[in-house]
Amino acid sequence: MAQIDPKRFAGQTAIITGASRGIGFAIAERLVAEGARVAITARKKEALDEAVAALGGPDVAIAVAGRADDPEHQADTVARTIDAFGSADLLVNNTGINPVYGPLMQMDPEAARKIMDVNVVSALRWAQAVNTAWQGEHGGAIVNVASIAGLRPAPGIAFYGVSKAAVIHLTEELAWELGPNIRVNAVAPAVVKTRFATALYEGREEQVSQAYPLKRLGEPDDIGSVVAFLLSADAGWMTGQTLVVDGGVLLGGGA
Numbered sequence: 189m190a191q192i193d194p195k196r197f198a199g200q201t202a203i204i205t206g207a208s209r210g211i212g213f214a215i216a217e218r219l220v221a222e223g224a225r226v227a228i229t230a231r232k233k234e235a236l237d238e239a240v241a242a243l244g245g246p247d248v249a250i251a252v253a254g255r256a257d258d259p260e261h262q263a264d265t266v267a268r269t270i271d272a273f274g275s276a277d278l279l280v281n282n283t284g285i286n287p288v289y290g291p292l293m294q295m296d297p298e299a300a301r302k303i304m305d306v307n308v309v310s311a312l313r314w315a316q317a318v319n320t321a322w323q324g325e326h327g328g329a330i331v332n333v334a335s336i337a338g339l340r341p342a343p344g345i346a347f348y349g350v351s352k353a354a355v356i357h358l359t360e361e362l363a364w365e366l367g368p369n370i371r372v373n374a375v376a377p378a379v380v381k382t383r384f385a386t387a388l389y390e391g392r393e394e395q396v397s398q399a400y401p402l403k404r405l406g407e408p409d410d411i412g413s414v415v416a417f418l419l420s421a422d423a424g425w426m427t428g429q430t431l432v433v434d435g436g437v438l439l440g441g442g443a
């Protein structure tokens with residue numbers, strides 16, 4: 189981890205979806221290290237309980253198991269967060285799925301709907317739920333986890349890219365609508381070494397890394413640190429932006 193400010197988020201509470209492992213967990217870890225209390229979600233309770241213990245236990249973290257696209261789970265999580273910690277200042281829409289691989293011409297429309305539902309509609313609904321219960325009255329900040337796949341074509345995972353492009357635009361629309369008291373930004377990572385991305389690098393990490401000017405793939409905390417920045421007062425005059433966090437890979441070029 190780079191520089192930590194243990195009081196940066198003192199007195200603030202964050203809800204982070206899809207945070208039992210990977211990028212979401214790294215975001216939670218970073219926010220707790222910087223003084224926040226967190227509510228983390230995922231579908232599997234056991235992994236969530238382990239994550240809460242790793243974050244420092246119930247004084248700093250609670251877990252609520254459920255599907256990110258289930259409105260009851262959303263409302264329950266927000267209510268339990270406020271009940272446990274007294275506020276819901278920060279929201280990180282981190283959950284994202286990509287259940288299919290292949291050309292768009294063979295894309296199952298049901299799978300496409302599911303991707304849009306979990307990656308896009310859910311992000312909106314979480315923002316609504318947090319708005320109703322806390323941010324609408326008290327303000328706060330939101331970060332949506334997009335992807336570089338939403339910024340340029342990503343053959344093979346094309347519809348996932350369509351959903352992440354929508355997340356980027358949703359970020360801009362929310363930023364307009366929710367200012368001045370709520371800031372909304374996004375991050376767009378390239379390949380980060382998590383279970384989700386294993387197929388993109390396993391067994392050929394060295395080779396894949398060569399396309400990156402920084403010559404390595406991302407670690408979850410490479411994203412956690414940038415999300416913490418966007419949620420913090422250091423980004424107090426930023427809203428509607430998508431920060432690309434990609435080891436330079438979008439620069440292209442090379443041989």
Ligand SMILES: NC(=O)c1ccc[n+]([C@@H]2O[C@H](COP(=O)([O-])OP(=O)(O)OC[C@H]3O[C@@H](n4cnc5c(N)ncnc54)[C@H](OP(=O)(O)O)[C@@H]3O)[C@@H](O)[C@H]2O)c1
Binds near residue numbers: 211336384
């Ligand atoms: N890794 C990359 O290279 C990369 C690059 C760009 C963008 N991203 C984005 O980063 C975000 C996090 O990905 P990751 O790589 O950290 O994935 P990961 O390591 O596989 O972690 C995914 C997390 O989300 C939970 N989850 C999955 N589906 C869920 C659902 N329907 N409802 C609630 N929770 C769910 C998982 O727990 P359960 O399985 O128990 O639910 C887990 O906690 C995603 O939005 C992804 O699109 C990742």
